[in-house]
Amino acid sequence: MQPCSACVLLFFAAMANGTVDQTPGIASEGGHQVAVVVGQMLERHFAGCQLVLVATTHSLLLQQINKQSSNAMGSVVVEAASLFDQEQPTQDHLLHGLWGEARHTCRALILHLTHDDDSLAFRLLLTAELWLWPETPVVILGVRSGMEASLHHPVLRNTKHILYFALHLQRKSTLNTRLRIENSKKEWSDKASVYRRCLYCNDGGMHVQLLPQWDVNTGNKQHIRDLISDRPEDFMGYEFKIVALPFFPISAFKRNSEEPGTIFTPLDSIDLRMLDSFTAHANFTYEVREPRDGQWGVDPGDGNWTGSVGALQQERADFCLVLTVNPTRIKIVEFTVPYFREPIVIFSLKPGLLPQHLAIIRPFTGRGTTPADQYFCSHLQFAPAEEQFRRVLRGSYSHITYKNIGSAIVAASFTDSRGYTPFHISRSEHIQYVGKGWGFRRGAPFRQRFSKMIQHVVEGGFVDHWLEEILTSHMKKEKLKKVNEEDEGKEDKIFEAADGRVSLGLAHLQGAFFLLLLGCGVAFLTMIGEHLSDDTSSDHQSPLLRKNLVQG
Structure with missing residues (x-):
């Protein structure tokens, strides 16, 4: 040593x-x-x-x-x-x-x-x-x-x-x-x-x-x-008590009951894959529970934290899974090395399709608006994630959230069977704080061991690889679910290809049909006008002209 x-x-x-x-x-x-x-x-x-x-x-x-x-x-x-x-x-x-x-x-x-x-x-x-x-x-x-x-x-x-x-x-x-x-x-x-x-x-x-x-x-x-041995620790089957909350794709769970503080069954996520690899390497078991109040953890003012942070502060749990590192929590919780940095992006509504009935004359008009021209709200509003996306769909609204979490929600609830989504994701990404790591109760003798194992996973590139696999698998599952839910014979919609080109369909010919219908209508009205004009001119002829015509 x-x-x-x-x-x-x-x-x-x-x-x-x-x-x-x-x-x-x-x-x-x-x-x-x-x-x-x-x-x-x-x-x-x-x-x-x-x-x-x-x-x-x-x-x-x-x-x-x-x-x-x-x-x-x-x-x-x-x-x-x-x-x-x-x-x-x-x-x-x-x-x-x-x-x-x-x-x-x-x-x-x-x-x-x-x-x-x-x-x-x-x-x-x-x-x-x-x-x-x-x-x-x-x-x-x-x-x-x-x-x-x-x-x-x-x-x-x-x-x-x-x-x-x-x-x-x-x-x-x-x-x-x-x-x-x-x-x-x-x-x-x-x-x-x-x-x-x-x-x-x-x-x-x-x-x-x-x-x-x-x-x-x-x-x-x-x-x-x-x-005094400096060999890596073997936990000899020790069962760790873990608290966690869902934060897909980093952590995902299935509740075993509706009771507060229920046991979670882990689902495929980055944290689950790390836990499984560490379990085999360090010889331990674990039990994952929801925090009693279902919160991440805040200080209400008396120093007794709530949520996952409170469970660690009171030593009711050994450690928690994904938790954002920030200056206030670091005084209460000891963190591993950060293994994930979730960027914050802006979800906004894509520019809608311009009216197709004007397609015949659009080449002779000016250019339309771009996403940069859309109006952004000047005041932040807080609501559940899916409700936020529904507000974006109504227009004049943008949603600021984590990129991967937002993408997962969009894939699950706002993407059709062909992969089309009406949302645009900003290209600018903003990193919040240091990142996300696992939080441990203060003085935990096993924190350094877990921190070293997480560092090896990060340096090996496994986190990025697992993230891509999990998101791809999630997208495929949601797409298959959408296909099974959609009825046959549903009205065809317009979809953009990956390179921005648009496949032509009947909807693009609406302008020509409207123009033909307009021409037919004008011709019909002209015919009616001619007939009415002939009848009127006959009624106004003079008696002498009518007598000469009869005699002739």
């Missing part, structure tokens, strides 16, 4: 029967043995790290450890009891400076406490928010009786690597030859039982493993290397 950023190593020296410094013999012999063990661990895993040495009171043991840590980049000594005796502003200032300067790539915190003051030590860890640093290895030095309580303490619930050195006490007897009295006293043995806590070893549950016995005098480096 190499030195890492913001990585803190905690060493607990939890000694029973009083402090190390106050017990004769232990300060010299036991303290030296403990210092050797700690020095070996620092040399192997954290060479070059800054040391922060914390004790409940003045500690000779920490002085010995400090001497053993010759490769450290400086050290800071803090007395916990004195720290909590200060006023709150002073405590905050000291804790803020506890971690040293930002230039340090890693830090090691060595904490020495007595058996009587273990609550004070855990209070310090809680105040220092150790639970937010899951990558921080923890080594506890104490007696066997305190092992279970220490390894299962809530403040260590997120810590990935914990070792417990249970130091052995042995009784040594001495004989006073003059008084014939045998004296005995307890001293630290050179042997120690080593326990390692594993978060997922018990079929996905927490488990404590007993490692080979440790010899503090001869301990070997190979043993030290094996104590």
Whole structure:
């Protein structure tokens, strides 16, 4: 394991029967043995790290450890009891400076406490928010009786690597030859039982493993290397609790019931494909539920978030699927690397077909309007997605939404069997915030593992490939659905080819038929007028002319 950023190593020296410094013999012999063990661990895993040495009171043991840590980049000594005796502003200032300067790539915190003051030590860890640093290895030095309580303490619930050195006490007897009295006293043995806590070893549950016995005098480096493993995690069948909401094509689900917070059955989407690949790779299972209130998550003002973010804040879920990264959420939720950036576009109505009855004279007229000439509303209005598209169909309205989500809705509800849609999508795309990732509860020990797997998927180009496959499949399904729903003998419509050309049909000849009908009508009216004109002229002839015609 190499030195890492913001990585803190905690060493607990939890000694029973009083402090190390106050017990004769232990300060010299036991303290030296403990210092050797700690020095070996620092040399192997954290060479070059800054040391922060914390004790409940003045500690000779920490002085010995400090001497053993010759490769450290400086050290800071803090007395916990004195720290909590200060006023709150002073405590905050000291804790803020506890971690040293930002230039340090890693830090090691060595904490020495007595058996009587273990609550004070855990209070310090809680105040220092150790639970937010899951990558921080923890080594506890104490007696066997305190092992279970220490390894299962809530403040260590997120810590990935914990070792417990249970130091052995042995009784040594001495004989006073003059008084014939045998004296005995307890001293630290050179042997120690080593326990390692594993978060997922018990079929996905927490488990404590007993490692080979440790010899503090001869301990070997190979043993030290094996104590803290840097191998990829195997979750051993652990079931993750996931919250999510539909956001096609990134996530899609089928509700198992109408109850709030129901279990979701995942459908084909980018998130499902990632989950399936990660499940096979990291050996875990999962259960996806809807947030109780069906919201993504907002802060109502009291700091208690709603929706998916609230479920993570209250640790009712391990992580959530697709969630937009923004400055407010990042304070409550820890995100993976962004894997999807959904562009925002404008959906508007395509220019309608010009009246066909004027086609015969259109070549002699000016050009029509273009999409850029259409009127856009100056005020934003909010409504359900499909309602927004219906307003666009009525004209004088544009809909601003995510490109892929809008395209999916258009394909499902506003596209006919031939693939024609009346909507135009703007060519300009706008990216909102950093992108979308998976959100994890703060301090989750598995977030980095998932983040690395997602990064591999993104770098391999799988997200773009899956997106194209999912959208293509969705379009085909919706097109087939439309074909099955349409009745035979439906009136033919006009469709534009992909290159913009238009296939001629009967509708394009409407102008000629209207012109022919108009000519026939004019001819009919002319004929009627001639007949009426002849009858009128006959009625107005003079009697003399009519007599001459009769005689002739």
